[in-house]
Amino acid sequence: MAELDFERRLERLFADFTELPDATAFAERVERRLDAGWTARRWLIGAAGVVGGVVGASQLMMSNVFQRVETAEDSAHMFSSSLSHITTSANWVATVANTGTVVWVAAGLAALMMGFVLTRVIGEI
């Protein structure tokens, strides 16, 4: 029991500390080192970004990207010309629909159907 008491007392003694006179200066030194570390890290990240950018750009140049762009451009031209053909056909259909012929044909067919139905009904009666 006395041993335990002494150990507790020792723990209290160890926990006691006198504020050192240069406590603020010490904290400022730590803060300065933190700031310096932060700045160094930012520079490092920036430098890594520049190096990565340069490597990426050089890889782009080395992989015949311009030639591929030209090929893609030709393909785009071909695609747009095919597209214009389709557009022309679509325009013809639209023109026919716009003249009103379709309406008259449909009306005639409807009258024919009505006549046919009427003759069938009279025949049944």
Add this chain to the structure above:
Amino acid sequence: MPGLTNTRFASLHDVELCALAATGERRAFGELVRRHGSAVRGVLRRMGAQGAEADDVAQDAFLTAFERIAEFRGEGTFAAWVKKIAARLYLRRLQKDRRLTAIASETIEEEAEIPHGDTDAAIDLEEALKVLSAAERLCVSMCFGAGLSHTEAAEALNLPLGTVKSHVKRGLEKLRTRLAPEDGAVLEGRRGNG
């Protein structure tokens, strides 16, 4: 406005400051250093580190703590956590300089009789620790100052658990003989602001 910022941090609890520091707020961490810097430096000095060396290790300990602040779960106090980090860093430094081997290989030998504490004069802990061998001082300070368990201390010192326990036991015996019986008034008078 750093002055205003520091005033704002001064009113916050350690846990709140730790949470802010975890988001990268270095000024919040600076406030923690201001609060606990002396305690951490004190433990290192009691472990046997000299003034400048203790300050260097304490600085490194706080920088390590900032790097690992996300690992601090708030289970113990922030000061206790940093003290453990500082103790381990100091041991690593001793190992690097091959000083730890010399301390660890100290043989336990009978020493001259230690004068008993004078009950009339208050003998402070620093003075009492001086009568301990380097190994005893290190083990006692690690266990009672830095809050390491015997097992943790043995692992950090790379010593068998039994050796650490015997260093602590002998150290405690010497301290008990050396330290004056507890006098509430004297102790209260000596209490710091920790």
